Amino acid sequence: MTPTELAALIRSCLLDAVADGTLALSAEEIGEVKVERPRQREHGDWATNVAMQLAKKAGTNPRALAEMLAERLGGAAGVESASVAGPGFLNIRLEAGAAGELARSILEAGEAYGRNDALAGHAVNLEFVSANPTGPLHIGHTRWAALGDALVRLLRASGADVTPEYYINDAGAQMDKFGASVLARAAGTEVPEGGYRGEYVTELAQKVLAERPDLLDLEGDEAVAAARETGYRLQLAEIQQVLAEFEVHFDVYFSERELHGSGAVETAVARLREQGHVFDADGAVWLRTTDFGDDKDRVLIRADGTPTYFAADAAYYLSKKDRGFPEKIYLLGADHHGYVNRLKAIAACAGDDPETNIEILIGQLVSVAGARLSKRAGNIIELSDLIEWIGTDPVRYTLARFPADSPLSLDGEKLRxxxxxxxxxxxxxxxxxxxxxxxxxxxxxxxxxxxxxxxxxxxxxxxxxxxxxxxxxxxxxxxxxxxxxxxxxxxxxxxxxxxxxxxxxxxxxxxxxxxxxxxxxxxxxxxxxxxxxxxxxxxxxxxxxxxxx
CATH class of the missing domain: 1.10.730.10 (Isoleucyl-tRNA Synthetase; Domain 1)
Structure with missing residues (x-):
C-alpha cells in the first residue's frame, strides 16, 4: 500500500462516516488527506493529523474523531492497526504484505514512480541562465544552469507544463563593445576601454577571421558590425553546446534584438498606458511602479526617444503572458535583488497578480576556492573547464544539493x-x-x-x-x-x-x-x-x- 493509497483509504472512511451520519461534514470540507512518516518508528508506519484539522468543522473534538477513524481503519484490508496519540494524531501500522507490495508497485511504475499531479494544470515559463552572448558560460552561470534544469524536471514530474527559456541579451551598447573587442583582437590592437579583455576574445577573434577573412579589409561601423555578428553567432553556438554537455536544454532561445525589432517594446508601452500606469515627465515616458511596491517610478523611454532596459523587461514580460504562460518564474543572480520589486510591479501594471503570476528566485554566489570571477577582467573559470576538471555529475549534484540562497564554494579536488x-x-x-x-x-x-x-x-x-x-x-x-x-x-x-x-x-x-x-x-x-x-x-x-x- 502506497501513501497515496492509504490517504485515499482514510478519506474513504471519512466519506463513509459522512454518508451514515456519524460525521457532520461535506466531501468538499474533508478535502485532501495527507499522511507522513512518524518521527518515531515504533509509533507505526504512517501518521495523519486529519482529525485535528477537521474536528472543529465537524463540531467534535479531535481525539474523538481520531478514535472513530481508528476503529474504521482497524478493519480495513492491509491495515494491521490504527491507534490514537496525544490530542488526536492517528498512527497506522500496515500489514507486512501491504507494506511490501510497494516494491512491486515501484517496479511496475518504473520511471513513472514519483511523478504526481500536484501541479497539474499549471503552465509555467521558467527563464534561467540567460547569460550575455559576449563570452563563455562560467561558474557564475553554472549554479542556475544546474538548479534551473533540475527545477524544470521537478515541475514536469509534478504535472506542470513547463517551457524552459533562455533570454539572449543581444541588443544594446554591450554588443557594440563586444564587436569592437573582437575586431581589435583580430587586428592585433588593444581592446577599447570598457571592452572585453578575456583570453577567450583572442580565440574568438581567430575563429571570426576564419569565417570572415575580409574582416580587416572593412572599415568603421561596417567592420565592427561584421565582427559583432559573426562573433555573436559563434559565441552563442558555443554556449548552447556547453549547456548540452551539461545536460541542460531549453525549449526557447528568445532574442532581445527581435523583441526590439518587432515593435514589441513600443506596443508594450502603449498597452501599459491603456492600463493607466504610464505617465510623461521631463520629456521621458515613465511607468508608475511605486503604486505596486517599487522604491521609485521607472523610465520606459528616455527623453531622447530611446527605450531603457526596463522597457525591454516590460515587453518581455508581456510576451510571456501573450504566449500563454500564466506563471512566469525568473531565476536571477545574486546581484539582481533590485529586480524583484520592479518585475513584480510590471506584472501588476500589466493587470496580473504579482503574488501568483510571477515568481523571482535569487541565487547566491558560487566560487572555487573562494575566487571571485569577472568575465571582463578575464579571470574566469568556464563551465567547460568545470566539466573537464570535475565532471558534469559531481558539479550538477553539488550545485543542486544546497538551497539557492546559500553562498557556495566548490572544492574541485574533493568532488573528484x-x-x-x-x-x-x-x-x-x-x-x-x-x-x-x-x-x-x-x-x-x-x-x-x-x-x-x-x-x-x-x-x-x-x-x-x-x-x-x-x-x-x-x-x-x-x-x-x-x-x-x-x-x-x-x-x-x-x-x-x-x-x-x-x-x-x-x-x-x-x-x-x-x-x-x-x-x-x-x-x-x-x-x-x-x-x-x-x-x-x-x-x-x-x-x-x-x-x-
Whole structure:
C-alpha cells in the first residue's frame, strides 16, 4: 500500500462516516488527506493529523474523531492497526504484505514512480541562465544552469507544463563593445576601454577571421558590425553546446534584438498606458511602479526617444503572458535583488497578480576556492573547464544539493574523490551496488518473475527502506511546490544510507550451495525497487545512475 493509497483509504472512511451520519461534514470540507512518516518508528508506519484539522468543522473534538477513524481503519484490508496519540494524531501500522507490495508497485511504475499531479494544470515559463552572448558560460552561470534544469524536471514530474527559456541579451551598447573587442583582437590592437579583455576574445577573434577573412579589409561601423555578428553567432553556438554537455536544454532561445525589432517594446508601452500606469515627465515616458511596491517610478523611454532596459523587461514580460504562460518564474543572480520589486510591479501594471503570476528566485554566489570571477577582467573559470576538471555529475549534484540562497564554494579536488565522503559518489555507488546485486542474483538463479511474497519483507531494515521508498512521490511534489531541488539530493542520501544498512543485513543471493528461496526472490524485488527510485531521483537532478563503479 502506497501513501497515496492509504490517504485515499482514510478519506474513504471519512466519506463513509459522512454518508451514515456519524460525521457532520461535506466531501468538499474533508478535502485532501495527507499522511507522513512518524518521527518515531515504533509509533507505526504512517501518521495523519486529519482529525485535528477537521474536528472543529465537524463540531467534535479531535481525539474523538481520531478514535472513530481508528476503529474504521482497524478493519480495513492491509491495515494491521490504527491507534490514537496525544490530542488526536492517528498512527497506522500496515500489514507486512501491504507494506511490501510497494516494491512491486515501484517496479511496475518504473520511471513513472514519483511523478504526481500536484501541479497539474499549471503552465509555467521558467527563464534561467540567460547569460550575455559576449563570452563563455562560467561558474557564475553554472549554479542556475544546474538548479534551473533540475527545477524544470521537478515541475514536469509534478504535472506542470513547463517551457524552459533562455533570454539572449543581444541588443544594446554591450554588443557594440563586444564587436569592437573582437575586431581589435583580430587586428592585433588593444581592446577599447570598457571592452572585453578575456583570453577567450583572442580565440574568438581567430575563429571570426576564419569565417570572415575580409574582416580587416572593412572599415568603421561596417567592420565592427561584421565582427559583432559573426562573433555573436559563434559565441552563442558555443554556449548552447556547453549547456548540452551539461545536460541542460531549453525549449526557447528568445532574442532581445527581435523583441526590439518587432515593435514589441513600443506596443508594450502603449498597452501599459491603456492600463493607466504610464505617465510623461521631463520629456521621458515613465511607468508608475511605486503604486505596486517599487522604491521609485521607472523610465520606459528616455527623453531622447530611446527605450531603457526596463522597457525591454516590460515587453518581455508581456510576451510571456501573450504566449500563454500564466506563471512566469525568473531565476536571477545574486546581484539582481533590485529586480524583484520592479518585475513584480510590471506584472501588476500589466493587470496580473504579482503574488501568483510571477515568481523571482535569487541565487547566491558560487566560487572555487573562494575566487571571485569577472568575465571582463578575464579571470574566469568556464563551465567547460568545470566539466573537464570535475565532471558534469559531481558539479550538477553539488550545485543542486544546497538551497539557492546559500553562498557556495566548490572544492574541485574533493568532488573528484571516489569515496563515501563524497555525497554524489555515495549515492551513485548505492545505485551501482544495487545493479551489481542484481547481476549476482541472476548468476545464482534468483529471478524476480519466479516469486514475490511481500509478507517476507518484514525486518526492521526492510521497513525502514520501504518507508523511504514510499515517501518519494510526496518529496518530489513538495520539492516542486517549494522550488527546492536540494530536497531531492538530501532524500537520495538518506535513501542510499538506508540501502547500505539493508544490504549489510539482507542477502539477495543464497550462500554457497544453499537453495534459492522465495525470500531471496522477494528481496530482489526490494533491491531493484530501490535502484529504480535512486535512478528516478538522480534523473530529476540531471545526474547519471551508473551501472558499475
Amino acid at each position: 574523490e571516489k569515496n563515501m565522503d563524497n555525497p554524489v559518489y555515495y549515492v551513485q555507488y548505492a545505485h551501482a551496488r544495487i545493479r551489481n546485486v542484481s547481476r549476482n542474483a541472476a548468476q545464482h538463479g534468483v529471478r524476480r518473475e519466479d516469486a514475490f511474497d511481500p509478507t517476507l519483507i518484514g525486518t526492521e531494515a526492510d521497513s525502514v527502506l520501504l518507508g523511504h521508498l514510499a515517501g518519494f512521490p510526496e518529496m518530489v511534489a513538495r520539492a516542486a511546490r517549494l522550488r527546492e531541488p536540494h530536497r531531492v539530493a538530501r532524500y537520495l542520501e538518506d535513501l542510499a544510507s538506508a540501502y547500505h544498512k539493508w544490504y549489510d543485513q539482507s542477502r539477495v543471493s543464497p550462500r554457497g550451495e544453499d537453495p534459492v528461496e522465495d525470500v531471496h526472490r522477494t528481496r530482489l524485488w526490494l533491491n531493484d525497487a530501490t535502484g529504480q527510485v535512486i535512478a528516478n531521483g538522480l534523473h530529476l537532478l540531471g545526474v547519471s545512475a551508473p551501472e558499475r563503479m
